[in-house]
Amino acid sequence: MILPIVGVGLGLFLFFLYLGVPVLPMLVIVGIVVAVWYFSGSNLKAGSQWKNGSSHDQRNAIPNIRFTDIGGQTRAKKELMEALDFLIEQEKMNEYGIRPLKGILLTGPPGTGKTLMAKASAHYSNAVFLTASGSEFVEMYVGVGANRVRQLFERARKTAKKQKKNRAVIFIDEIDVIGAKREGSQHKEYDQTLNQLLTEMDGIKKSEIPIFVIAATNRKDLLDAALTRPGRFDRHIAVDLPDKNGRAHILSLHTKGKPIHEEVDLDKVANETFGFSGASLESLVNEAAIYAMRDESVYIESKHFSQAVDKVLMGEQTDRTTTLEDKTRVAVHELGHALIAELLEPNSVAQVVLTPRGQALGYVRHHPKNDRYLHTKEQLENQIMICLAGTAAEETWFQNRSTGAKNDYEQAIRLCKTMIETGLSSLGIIDTTLVVPDELSKEIAHILDALYQQTFCLTKKHHSFFADCLNILLIEERLDGDQFRSLLAQELAS
Numbered sequence: 001m002i003l004p005i006v007g008v009g010l011g012l013f014l015f016f017l018y019l020g021v022p023v024l025p026m027l028v029i030v031g032i033v034v035a036v037w038y039f040s041g042s043n044l045k046a047g048s049q050w051k052n053g054s055s056h057d058q059r060n061a062i063p064n065i066r067f068t069d070i071g072g073q074t075r076a077k078k079e080l081m082e083a084l085d086f087l088i089e090q091e092k093m094n095e096y097g098i099r100p101l102k103g104i105l106l107t108g109p110p111g112t113g114k115t116l117m118a119k120a121s122a123h124y125s126n127a128v129f130l131t132a133s134g135s136e137f138v139e140m141y142v143g144v145g146a147n148r149v150r151q152l153f154e155r156a157r158k159t160a161k162k163q164k165k166n167r168a169v170i171f172i173d174e175i176d177v178i179g180a181k182r183e184g185s186q187h188k189e190y191d192q193t194l195n196q197l198l199t200e201m202d203g204i205k206k207s208e209i210p211i212f213v214i215a216a217t218n219r220k221d222l223l224d225a226a227l228t229r230p231g232r233f234d235r236h237i238a239v240d241l242p243d244k245n246g247r248a249h250i251l252s253l254h255t256k257g258k259p260i261h262e263e264v265d266l267d268k269v270a271n272e273t274f275g276f277s278g279a280s281l282e283s284l285v286n287e288a289a290i291y292a293m294r295d296e297s298v299y300i301e302s303k304h305f306s307q308a309v310d311k312v313l314m315g316e317q318t319d320r321t322t323t324l325e326d327k328t329r330v331a332v333h334e335l336g337h338a339l340i341a342e343l344l345e346p347n348s349v350a351q352v353v354l355t356p357r358g359q360a361l362g363y364v365r366h367h368p369k370n371d372r373y374l375h376t377k378e379q380l381e382n383q384i385m386i387c388l389a390g391t392a393a394e395e396t397w398f399q400n401r402s403t404g405a406k407n408d409y410e411q412a413i414r415l416c417k418t419m420i421e422t423g424l425s426s427l428g429i430i431d432t433t434l435v436v437p438d439e440l441s442k443e444i445a446h447i448l449d450a451l452y453q454q455t456f457c458l459t460k461k462h463h464s465f466f467a468d469c470l471n472i473l474l475i476e477e478r479l480d481g482d483q484f485r486s487l488l489a490q491e492l493a494s
């Protein structure tokens with residue numbers, strides 16, 4: 001990149017010298033010309049991926065990702081394939097006079113497979129694939145972003161012709177960077193870039209190479225209406241976090257070809273990973289394989305998956321050493337959470353762990369029986385009691401509390417707010433924006449006090465149970481859900 005700049009600068013310098021222009025103005029002119037040329041877009045580093053050359057050809061090749069390589073997302077894949085069928089069967093659409101689809105917007109949290117979907121779309125429709133990110137169009141210099149958009153579409157047409165394909169898919173990730181709503185007098189540059197994108201999309205039907213634009217965002221709420229109105233990105237497909245079946249499917253795809261032990265139950269792993277995205281599941285399988293390698297184990301076993309879930313959820317194990325006193329307190333606190341969880345929601349405890357990980361000194365891992373999207377008042381109250389149970393156990397065992405329950409309280413307060421906002425508190429159905437903060441905090445305190453009393457009574461009743469578990473937990477640093485349940489069954493029978 002630097003050689004052509006020096007070449008151009010030197011050439012201009014000699015040319016002006018020949019014309020007899022004085023040295024100082026000449027240097028200024030040469031500087032400006034070189035700067036404009038450098039930033040004009042056609043020679044930009046970020047833009048170079050759309051220029052000719054082997055690396056870009058590689059990038060524009062038809063991706064080797066199929067819809068069958070994407071786990072879960074059944075509805076999103078179906079909707080996308082239907083839209084692509086429109087693109088493929090253009091003649092049929094013309095017969096019916098159907099307006100061609102130009103753009104699809106994929107929305108959803110990070111790591112759910114939006115990029116994979118775009119790649120699979122190009123494969124499915126046998127189209128060349130070009131990719132760009134919204135942030136690549138943002139430049140300090142007005143006009144550069146718009147120029148890059150123009151080049152991107154031009155490149156798509158040229159590449160399709162060169163590779164003898166009759167269509168192209170352009171994927172623009174982070175579309176919200178250029179397509180966000182304008183407020184006040186925001187930078188003109190963004191407007192020019194967005195306008196250029198809309199102009200190119202409007203011009204798609206005239207071009208002999210159909211171009212299908214797929215954009216992705218995690219923030220659909222930010223997008224300008226100009227972008228989402230009919231004729232632009234008028235099909236919106238939600239690519240959400242996978243449900244349990246989706247997670248099991250993604251796990252099965254990512255474990256293919258890996259030495260998984262036959263006792264590993266991927267359905268169980270799927271059950272324990274509520275809220276994981278496809279990307280976290282991919283990372284989970286990778287971490288499990290690393291644990292197996294560290295153990296010099298021939299197979300990746302259940303325990304490696306278990307350790308990997310902990311790592312993805314809680315962070316890397318830390319070397320923090322704790323005093324026996326602190327360790328005992330953490331053990332009692334976690335046993336409190338586990339006891340109340342198991343009493344209120346049987347079979348929900350997956351593990352009680354006493355190894356420091358991330359910020360936590362110990363933790364209880366729960367597994368939801370089913371993915372839950374709606375909650376009753378009773379379920380929310382149970383959750384709050386489980387949060388408060390750590391403190392209740394400390395009060396029962398040590399007759400005092402520690403500072404270790406900050407996160408528990410934050411979570412309990414969040415749950416109280418949910419109860420209030422959803423009309424499940426004693427305030428009834430209310431508009432929370434109209435309630436004075438004092439009244440809200442009184443209601444939160446009221447819910448917490450009542451539920452704390454109930455939790456405390458339960459932990460006190462099973463006082464002796466802590467002693468049984470403590471001995472094992474302090475030595476083994478880990479109590480499996482089934483082991484915990486059998487100890488609890490003995491306690492309840494006595």
Ligand SMILES: Nc1ncnc2c1ncn2[C@@H]1O[C@H](COP(=O)(O)OP(=O)(O)OP(=O)(O)O)[C@@H](O)[C@H]1O
Pocket residue numbers: 069070071072073108109110111112113114115116117173216218250253277278279280282
């Ligand atoms: N549904 C899925 N099936 C299989 N693998 C998946 C799935 N979703 C995500 N992954 C894994 O996660 C990685 C990242 O996914 P991808 O880049 O498609 O997510 P994204 O939604 O585009 O994320 P972002 O919004 O952060 O750009 C993939 O390369 C793949 O390994």
Ligand SMILES: [Zn+2]
Pocket residue numbers: 333337390404405408
């Ligand atoms: Zn706690």
